[in-house]
Amino acid sequence: xxxxxxxxxxxxxxxxxxxxxxxxxxxxxxxxxxxxxxxxxxxxxxxxxxxxxxxxxxxxxxxxxxxxxxxxxxxxxxxxxxxxxxxxxxxxxxxxxxxxxxxxxxxxxxxxxxxxxxxxxxxxxxxxxxxxxxxxxxxxxxxxxxxxxxxxxxxxxxxxxxxxxxxxxxxxxxxxxxxxxxxxxxxxxxxxxxxxxxxxxxxxxxxxxxxxxxxxxxxxxxxxxxxxxxxxxxxxxxxxxxxxxxxxxxxxxxxxxxxxxxxxxxxxxxxxxxxxxxxxxxxxxxxxxxxxxxxxxxxxxxxxxxx
Ligand SMILES: Nc1ncnc2c1ncn2[C@@H]1O[C@H](COP(=O)(O)OP(=O)(O)O)[C@@H](O)[C@H]1O
Ligand SMILES: [Mg+2]
Numbered sequence: 001x002x003x004x005x006x007x008x009x010x011x012x013x014x015x016x017x018x019x020x021x022x023x024x025x026x027x028x029x030x031x032x033x034x035x036x037x038x039x040x041x042x043x044x045x046x047x048x049x050x051x052x053x054x055x056x057x058x059x060x061x062x063x064x065x066x067x068x069x070x071x072x073x074x075x076x077x078x079x080x081x082x083x084x085x086x087x088x089x090x091x092x093x094x095x096x097x098x099x100x101x102x103x104x105x106x107x108x109x110x111x112x113x114x115x116x117x118x119x120x121x122x123x124x125x126x127x128x129x130x131x132x133x134x135x136x137x138x139x140x141x142x143x144x145x146x147x148x149x150x151x152x153x154x155x156x157x158x159x160x161x162x163x164x165x166x167x168x169x170x171x172x173x174x175x176x177x178x179x180x181x182x183x184x185x186x187x188x189x190x191x192x193x194x195x196x197x198x199x200x201x202x203x204x205x206x207x208x209x210x211x212x213x214x215x216x217x218x219x220x221x222x223x224x225x226x227x228x229x230x231x232x233x234x235x236x237x238x239x240x241x242x243x244x245x246x247x248x249x250x251x252x253x254x255x256x257x258x259x260x261x262x263x264x265x266x267x268x269x270x271x272x273x274x275x276x277x278x279x280x281x282x283x284x285x286x287x288x289x290x291x292x293x294x295x296x297x298x299x300x301x302x303x304x305x306x307x
Pocket of ligand 2: 184222
């Protein structure tokens with residue numbers, strides 16, 4: 001039914017400083033180390049799908065700077081096709097994080113080139129999106145472009161996944177055109193307009209939201225697991241018990257895993273269990289894209305419980 005994935009979204013050059021304490025106002029202090037990573041929700045989701053062996057295209061914008069070269073090369077190294085990645089004047093998207101040893105983290109994101117994805121770029125995708133394509137969106141590129149692109153993908157009868165992150169107000173008609181809406185518990189609280197912080201509240205709210213929108217929905221609940229709602233049925237999928245070291249990219253890995261499940265014609269509940277295994281492996285290593293598992297690595301734990 002579905003044989004490839006097109007991710008329309010963001011790529012960010014992530015700079016992560018490790019330090020003992022944050023500098024005071026007016027102070028410059030030393031950080032202990034720095035890591036440079038290829039990130040952005042779009043790129044992360046594309047990389048996870050590619051690491052699982054799916055054909056994946058990443059559509060979006062990078063700047064004409066050195067980090068643009070790095071982002072393009074890195075995702076290509078994971079097997080993501082970049083035919084529809086456009087270079088624009090100025091800087092690539094970027095994030096700078098200050099990460100403390102006690103787990104505290106502060107980060108700022110520069111939208112940069114991610115803000116340059118236009119309706120014309122969607123039109124330029126042409127026939128690469130068809131009724132056998134899964135198209136994946138997040139909300140780190142202009143909302144106007146996303147709303148337009150969802151309309152276009154609906155006309156082509158593609159399978160449309162929207163990861164509503166970071167949370168932003170979207171027209172109800174747009175949400176109604178999705179095949180799958182996926183958000184974490186913080187975003188779910190925003191879209192549901194009520195606090196969602198437990199399995200109980202998640203199960204109650206997801207069914208309401210799903211009835212209202214007429215689409216399948218998944219709420220991910222961090223290390224508790226996730227709730228999947230499809231065809232008026234709701235199932236809680238507990239997370240896999242693992243020695244987690246860092247949760248970067250957990251949600252993005254989950255979405256890459258869902259794409260795999262959908263291509264393999266699993267129902268959404270089964271796809272959710274597969275995706276849970278992808279995330280479980282991702283949180284056991286530091287970093288986003290480098291931590292994401294290959295199909296073989298996922299299968300080691302997925303087979304354990306699913307024959
Ligand atoms: N500490 C953990 N141990 C095992 N699995 C985890 C852990 N944290 C997250 N996960 C898995 O990753 C999925 C997505 O994580 P979540 O934090 O909800 O997403 P996001 O990264 O978007 O905030 C969860 O549904 C769960 O299956
Ligand atoms: Mg989370």
